[in-house]
Amino acid sequence: MSNTVSNNIKDDEYREYIDDPKVVEKKVDELARLMRKHKGRVVFFTGAGISTGAGIPDFRSGVNSVTGMPAGKWCKDATSNKWDDDTKKENRNRREKTTSALCAIPTKSHMGLCALKEAGFVRGLISQNCDGLHRRSGFDKSSLAELHGNTNLEVC
Numbered sequence: 001m002s003n004t005v006s007n008n009i010k011d012d013e014y015r016e017y018i019d020d021p022k023v024v025e026k027k028v029d030e031l032a033r034l035m036r037k038h039k040g041r042v043v044f045f046t047g048a049g050i051s052t053g054a055g056i057p058d059f060r061s062g063v064n065s066v067t068g069m070p071a072g073k074w075c076k077d078a079t080s081n082k083w084d085d086d087t088k089k090e091n092r093n094r095r096e097k098t099t100s101a102l103c104a105i106p107t108k109s110h111m112g113l114c115a116l117k118e119a120g121f122v123r124g125l126i127s128q129n130c131d132g133l134h135r136r137s138g139f140d141k142s143s144l145a146e147l148h149g150n151t152n153l154e155v156c
Helices: 021-037 073-082 087-095 106-117
Strands: 042-046 122-129 145-146
Touching: 042 106, 073 087, 106 122
Parallel strands: 042 122, 122 145
Antiparallel strands: none
16 A cells, blocks of 8 residues: 555645644534534544554554654655654654554543443444454444454454
8 A cells, every 4th residue: 555655755645734722622612512413323433543542553644743653654665765864763762652452552532432422422433443442442332333343353
Protein backbone atom coordinates (compact mmCIF):
# COMPACT_ATOMS: atom_id res chain seq x y z
CA MET A 1 0.00 0.00 0.00
CA SER A 2 2.89 2.37 0.65
CA ASN A 3 3.52 2.68 -3.08
CA THR A 4 0.20 4.54 -3.39
CA VAL A 5 1.15 7.32 -0.98
CA SER A 6 3.43 10.29 -1.49
CA ASN A 7 7.14 9.97 -0.84
CA ASN A 8 7.24 13.65 0.19
CA ILE A 9 6.62 13.99 3.95
CA LYS A 10 5.53 17.60 3.43
CA ASP A 11 2.67 16.67 1.07
CA ASP A 12 -0.87 17.55 2.10
CA GLU A 13 -1.88 13.91 2.62
CA TYR A 14 0.27 13.84 5.78
CA ARG A 15 -1.04 17.14 7.14
CA GLU A 16 -2.99 17.05 10.40
CA TYR A 17 -5.89 19.42 10.94
CA ILE A 18 -6.37 20.65 14.49
CA ASP A 19 -9.47 22.64 15.33
CA ASP A 20 -9.37 25.73 17.51
CA PRO A 21 -10.78 25.01 21.04
CA LYS A 22 -13.85 27.16 20.33
CA VAL A 23 -14.56 25.16 17.17
CA VAL A 24 -14.17 21.92 19.14
CA GLU A 25 -16.60 23.21 21.76
CA LYS A 26 -19.18 24.02 19.07
CA LYS A 27 -18.77 20.59 17.50
CA VAL A 28 -19.12 18.86 20.87
CA ASP A 29 -22.29 20.83 21.62
CA GLU A 30 -23.75 19.90 18.24
CA LEU A 31 -22.83 16.24 18.72
CA ALA A 32 -24.46 16.23 22.18
CA ARG A 33 -27.62 17.77 20.69
CA LEU A 34 -27.74 15.14 17.96
CA MET A 35 -27.08 12.34 20.46
CA ARG A 36 -30.02 13.47 22.60
CA LYS A 37 -32.26 13.84 19.57
CA HIS A 38 -31.44 10.38 18.19
CA LYS A 39 -30.95 8.52 21.48
CA GLY A 40 -30.93 4.78 20.94
CA ARG A 41 -30.40 5.03 17.18
CA VAL A 42 -26.76 6.20 17.11
CA VAL A 43 -24.05 4.03 15.55
CA PHE A 44 -20.38 4.92 15.92
CA PHE A 45 -17.69 4.02 13.37
CA THR A 46 -14.14 3.92 14.72
CA GLY A 47 -10.70 3.44 13.25
CA ALA A 48 -7.06 3.59 14.27
CA GLY A 49 -7.37 7.04 15.84
CA ILE A 50 -9.27 5.71 18.84
CA SER A 51 -6.40 3.34 19.68
CA THR A 52 -3.39 5.61 19.21
CA GLY A 53 -4.05 6.87 22.75
CA ALA A 54 -3.49 3.29 23.93
CA GLY A 55 -0.06 3.25 22.28
CA ILE A 56 -1.00 1.40 19.11
CA PRO A 57 0.47 3.07 16.01
CA ASP A 58 -1.68 3.69 12.95
CA PHE A 59 -0.92 3.27 9.27
CA ARG A 60 -1.52 6.79 7.94
CA SER A 61 0.07 9.33 10.31
CA GLY A 62 2.85 11.47 8.99
CA VAL A 63 6.14 12.29 10.70
CA ASN A 64 5.82 14.03 14.11
CA SER A 65 2.09 13.36 14.43
CA VAL A 66 0.25 15.06 17.30
CA THR A 67 -0.74 11.58 18.50
CA GLY A 68 2.80 11.06 19.79
CA MET A 69 3.02 7.87 17.77
CA PRO A 70 5.76 7.22 15.19
CA ALA A 71 5.14 7.81 11.52
CA GLY A 72 2.50 5.43 10.22
CA LYS A 73 3.61 2.39 8.27
CA TRP A 74 2.61 3.84 4.92
CA CYS A 75 4.43 7.13 5.54
CA LYS A 76 7.50 5.35 6.89
CA ASP A 77 7.67 2.93 3.96
CA ALA A 78 7.29 5.77 1.45
CA THR A 79 9.52 8.44 3.00
CA SER A 80 12.03 7.02 5.50
CA ASN A 81 14.85 6.93 2.94
CA LYS A 82 14.69 10.76 2.94
CA TRP A 83 14.60 11.33 6.72
CA ASP A 84 17.34 13.39 8.32
CA ASP A 85 19.05 12.22 11.54
CA ASP A 86 16.71 14.24 13.79
CA THR A 87 13.62 12.73 12.16
CA LYS A 88 15.06 9.21 12.52
CA LYS A 89 15.86 9.83 16.20
CA GLU A 90 12.41 11.30 16.91
CA ASN A 91 10.72 8.36 15.19
CA ARG A 92 12.82 5.88 17.25
CA ASN A 93 11.84 7.70 20.47
CA ARG A 94 8.18 7.59 19.50
CA ARG A 95 8.41 3.90 18.54
CA GLU A 96 9.64 3.12 22.09
CA LYS A 97 6.34 4.50 23.47
CA THR A 98 4.20 2.07 21.47
CA THR A 99 2.68 -1.15 22.73
CA SER A 100 1.37 -4.31 21.13
CA ALA A 101 -2.36 -4.78 20.66
CA LEU A 102 -2.25 -7.69 23.10
CA CYS A 103 -0.83 -5.50 25.90
CA ALA A 104 -2.81 -2.33 25.19
CA ILE A 105 -5.45 -1.08 27.62
CA PRO A 106 -8.72 0.49 26.42
CA THR A 107 -8.65 4.30 26.48
CA LYS A 108 -11.11 6.80 27.93
CA SER A 109 -12.63 6.98 24.45
CA HIS A 110 -13.30 3.24 24.42
CA MET A 111 -14.80 3.45 27.90
CA GLY A 112 -16.87 6.50 26.93
CA LEU A 113 -18.48 4.53 24.12
CA CYS A 114 -19.34 1.78 26.64
CA ALA A 115 -20.93 4.34 28.95
CA LEU A 116 -22.97 5.79 26.08
CA LYS A 117 -24.13 2.29 25.13
CA GLU A 118 -25.07 1.47 28.72
CA ALA A 119 -26.96 4.79 29.01
CA GLY A 120 -29.04 3.86 25.97
CA PHE A 121 -27.64 6.43 23.54
CA VAL A 122 -25.75 4.05 21.26
CA ARG A 123 -27.29 1.24 19.25
CA GLY A 124 -24.08 -0.10 17.79
CA LEU A 125 -20.42 0.27 17.02
CA ILE A 126 -18.55 -0.53 13.82
CA SER A 127 -14.79 -0.80 14.17
CA GLN A 128 -12.07 -1.09 11.55
CA ASN A 129 -9.56 -2.02 14.25
CA CYS A 130 -8.33 -5.54 14.93
CA ASP A 131 -6.79 -4.70 18.34
CA GLY A 132 -9.70 -6.05 20.41
CA LEU A 133 -9.87 -2.94 22.61
CA HIS A 134 -13.59 -2.44 22.13
CA ARG A 135 -14.18 -5.98 23.39
CA ARG A 136 -11.79 -5.49 26.32
CA SER A 137 -13.53 -2.24 27.22
CA GLY A 138 -16.69 -4.23 27.86
CA PHE A 139 -18.65 -2.96 24.88
CA ASP A 140 -21.62 -5.25 24.26
CA LYS A 141 -20.30 -7.71 21.67
CA SER A 142 -23.76 -8.27 20.18
CA SER A 143 -23.76 -4.58 19.20
CA LEU A 144 -20.17 -4.57 17.89
CA ALA A 145 -19.13 -5.20 14.28
CA GLU A 146 -15.38 -5.70 13.90
CA LEU A 147 -14.86 -5.32 10.16
CA HIS A 148 -11.37 -6.84 10.16
CA GLY A 149 -11.87 -9.24 13.06
CA ASN A 150 -9.56 -8.96 16.04
CA THR A 151 -6.23 -10.33 17.23
CA ASN A 152 -7.78 -12.36 20.05
CA LEU A 153 -8.74 -15.98 19.46
CA GLU A 154 -12.14 -16.50 21.03
CA VAL A 155 -13.33 -19.80 19.56
CA CYS A 156 -11.17 -22.44 17.98
